[in-house]
Amino acid sequence: MLSATYKRIGAIRSVCMLLSKSITLALMVWQNTQPVSQVELVDQRLFERSRSLVEERLQLWNHRKQNVQLEEVMAQLMRVAPEHPHLLELAIYGALAEERIGDVQSLWQRLQRQAPNHIATRRVAERMQLSAEQQQTLAQVELYYFAGRYDEAQRLLRALYPEPPITLSTAILYWDVIGNAQSREQAIGGLRQLRSWYPEAAELELAIIGHQVAIDAVEPEVLARLTDLSLNPFYGEQALSLWLRAFPSLTPDAATLREVNHLAGYYPKHSEIARYRKLLLARQNEVVPEQQVTGDAQPQVTPEPEAPVLPDPWAAFDSAVAAIEAGQPGKAELEMQQLIAENKSTDARFAYALILEKLDREDEALVLARQVLAEDKGDGVVALFERLTARAAQAEAEVVAAAEAVLAAAEESSEQPQRQNSNAERYLWLGYNLADRDSTPGISSLEAKTWMLRYSSSFGSEQENRWFVQIEPTKVNAGAADLSDSYWRPRFGTGLLCDDSCPTGLWPEAKDSGVAVGIGVEWQNWHADLGRSPIGFSESKWVGSLGYDGDIGEFGWGAEVERRVLTSAFINFAGAEDPFSAREWGPVVETTLGGSFNWDQGTGWGWWSNLGVSRYAGSNVKSNQRWYAYTGVYKTFYDTEALAFDSGLTALTWGFDNDQSQTTYGQGGYYSPKNYFSLSIPLSIYGRLGRFSYHVRASFGQSESRLHAADFFPAHPELQEEALALTEQTGITPVFEGGEGGGFGRSLSATLEYQVTNHWYIGVAALLERSEFYDPNNFTLYLRYDFGGSRRAPNRPPYPPQRYVSQPWWD
Structure with missing residues (x-):
């Protein structure tokens, strides 16, 4: 210590x-x-x-x-x-x-x-x-x-x-x-x-x-100085804490209230500041005595505190513009929020709308411009309103035109001379997926929000041949890391090598956004896809696969080479920035060569297996290798249209060359035990009732694992040597200890689908997984448009759309 x-x-x-x-x-x-x-x-x-x-x-x-x-x-x-x-x-x-x-x-x-x-x-x-x-x-x-x-x-x-x-x-x-x-x-x-x-x-x-x-x-x-210091990225938390400690003893005079209002302008949603501000105002009303006069004298009104001079909207506007030009949009936003907190005139709101326009937040700017226009019909206000409405209309027209183009292309393909395509199965999917893992904010937590737009169609004389295109706008957010946390600070990025001069307190939220795209085709025994992880992330990676499926007697087999981006943590999905050194590491790409064998003769029994090897690599992340072997048996115990019940036994085993499960610089943030084995029992109930279909699945199992010991900085020996040299000062040996783990795990998933009309289907899906150190949640809401109409009932069992970037699928 x-x-x-x-x-x-x-x-x-x-x-x-x-x-x-x-x-x-x-x-x-x-x-x-x-x-x-x-x-x-x-x-x-x-x-x-x-x-x-x-x-x-x-x-x-x-x-x-x-x-x-x-x-x-x-x-x-x-x-x-x-x-x-x-x-x-x-x-x-x-x-x-x-x-x-x-x-x-x-x-x-x-x-x-x-x-x-x-x-x-x-x-x-x-x-x-x-x-x-x-x-x-x-x-x-x-x-x-x-x-x-x-x-x-x-x-x-x-x-x-x-x-x-x-x-x-x-x-x-x-x-x-x-x-x-x-x-x-x-x-x-x-x-x-x-x-x-x-x-x-x-x-x-x-x-x-x-x-x-x-x-x-x-x-x-x-x-006033405390307010300025509260905006300091390193000392702001301490300054704000002193502000809150000072509140109870403050005198509710005009000068103090002016500073309180100034602080509240920077923190409009801070509940403690709002509460203390109300108390000060109440105390001010108590100490100012009511003045009354008698006889013919007119009643005297209690004088208001000296009103502060309202800030100049256009001075604030100029300052915000300068901040934007300097690449500091956050500072510009703070300037305008402070202005609006103290000056709600039409000029102030007009200036704020102009800044929102410059920040490409045109929807918010349009709302504000519409409010100002109701009070001020000046040329500048009118011109801003016309610009914003014109752009909004243009954006809407482009969306409609794109949708019409997709529909027109689909209709044109159905009218080709080859009439065998007139019965093609064509679907348009629109889904929203929320994947959430609640752990340590800014470090191991992850919230991923994904919109999924997918068009797929069969082609050729056989309905089994299909192609698809999928577009996925994605936003990920890991939360704000607490760099003052004595446990996590040395276990994130290069925090172990950092001293008291490095950042402390809450670091800005780790977030990123982009659009993933993918195209794929399934033709006879072959399937292939090619795409990109979200374009707009700090790094976007090529992903894809090529595979072949065949038969050997009663057995089926397959082989595939696949390249995917991991999505289990912010580090391996979007790539992270080290708050202590501005270094970046991640994302992590998995390249797999695998094979499969299965047996199912339609008797209600079946067996399946997968095995293969994978290689993991990423920017500034130590490379890793994995082997895996999965197998399982299943049986359908009961099967009717309305209700079916399956169960079986599943065994999974795999192992990695080194542990990359941590969040220090060079680690990949993905679970990578030396050896892992689990045995589980899956239970599935599914069926279809008219326009409604459902699928509920639960799994219960026991696992055992063994972890490697791992360096804090496995891909950077020079940093590892520096960490070892600092052991006496830090009190931390820069090696994550190995050991044995495991325990009882369970998962529960449910998918519900309903046929709304002859063409439209709506569905919802949820997946909850719980084990010793892993508890992610996954929710999906989706719509599916079937160009074929009422000739197809809801899927049995229903299956929701999947994110292409993590799990390509075929409908």
Whole structure:
């Protein structure tokens, strides 16, 4: 536990872990540079100004935890001031992290010569004066602080630091302890003295405000700063928490209410903010006395709080446009939401509608434009409304034209001279599928919403020959990962390698959208398909298959080569982005060579089997191989038109070369045990009653499995070595342990279909699976149009449409 706490001792020490390699390279350049001659080549004043500006940016990006920009600023600093103390300071921390003691001493002597009184030199001195035992004591201080044992923490800190420390994270801890154990005012004063060294440090501001909240000393300007900090991607959650802690003690005056309204504009759906805002308004009405007059004097109305000046809609519009042009649509949306929260004039709503149009959200823009037009018939409003309605009408016309073209093509094909096609089975399917796996948001959870549009038709003289085309608009959402979760943070992406400078709190939702397409043909004994996983995902993959089915005596057999994208997790379906390093990995493609054997002579008994090998590969994901063998027997115990009952026994076994079930960088996020075996009993009831058909299936079984041990970063040995080197600091051995598993599993599925008219059918299907660590849900609603009309009854048993991207099917 102490080793994990060491990581929190210093913000600068945490920065060095990310930047040590870049600093080392920078110093190699630095050692071959002559600062004096460089200064002589440029005007001294210009040089000093350049160095000052870059140093300010270095501090700014450091405290904002923007590591990519920080490296860029450091590169600039190398160009204008290669002797700068900050470069030496960070290089020393890098050498300390890599235990290069000789480099540490050399760099420390150089820093003392270059800038003996600089803040960077003082910070390094403070760090190097701590022995290993004292570092453990500092870690114990932090444990005491979080446990609420403030007096003991203060006693240890006073022994460690006769004078208050100046390293930011240590100083904040020091004054937080003093504030809780001794005096909040003293802590506020001590923290404010650090501002001259850390003017852009959000964590310092939040520490000061935290003590002010504790003694009810929060002014409106502090609230305004808290609102700004609540929008910070790294410190926003902490700032919002302080806002909520401050609410009960706020005075309901005009200035405070203005800041509360400002905050509510950014968080219009936040229930706690809305509740506190109502309470403040109620308290305001209680403290303002009713003023009454007697005699001939007119009644006096209680004066309203001073109304804030309404924000300028067109200034907000210009700012939002600039954000869009800078590639920040979210910021533009926030600008306009804040505007509408405070100014609901027609100009403000008109400006918002224009921004929605620029964001390609034309349906929302049209609704807003229609509202504005009812109050304002200005030329600009009318022109916007006409543009949006024209586009909407054009889009609708294109959809209708496409549908008519499909129908016309189908009718034309039925009128060909070859009359054998007049009896072709032609279907148009429209389905909606929701596949949901509720696990850890942003990491292992997945919600996939898919629309399925499919046209299929038989062809030739035999009805068994078929072709299809399928289009699938798809949206996937894994939710928002909590990067402050102490368990999942090191087990997702490169979180184990990350320090306190990396993102924390809720990360934006992991989501993606695209359109999958596929075409296929089934001709005599052959079948084939070709398509793409959703085009629009970060990566779209080619998928398809080629197979052949035949007979050997009483037995059937088949062979197939197939390529599919996995869909069990966001990583292996859409591909994920590592929030700690911006690396991307996934999706995962499975390529399978398989065969099948079966026997069914129509006697009510049957046997089937499948076997084969698969290879798994993906971008920045370790390759994997699998073998599998499935077999089962079944019997129809009862069979009538209205009711049939099947059961049997199914055995499944497979094994993978390595475990890829985790969510660290390089893992594929799919279940991949070393060995797996299950034995289950399926039960099926199905039938058809007039226009209604149904199928209910349940399965119960027992499984056993054995898992490989797996590296955290199996496809990236350099990261695995780095993780091993950090074991003492993280307290985590970067290997997922293997072991044995298994248990009782069950699944339940149901499909219902009803013939609405001679041509239209409607159906619904649900699948629930439950096992030890796997519990996905799958729901489908569909319509089917039968061009043949009433000559065909509902399918028995009914079968819903399937997603092409994961399970191609033939109707």
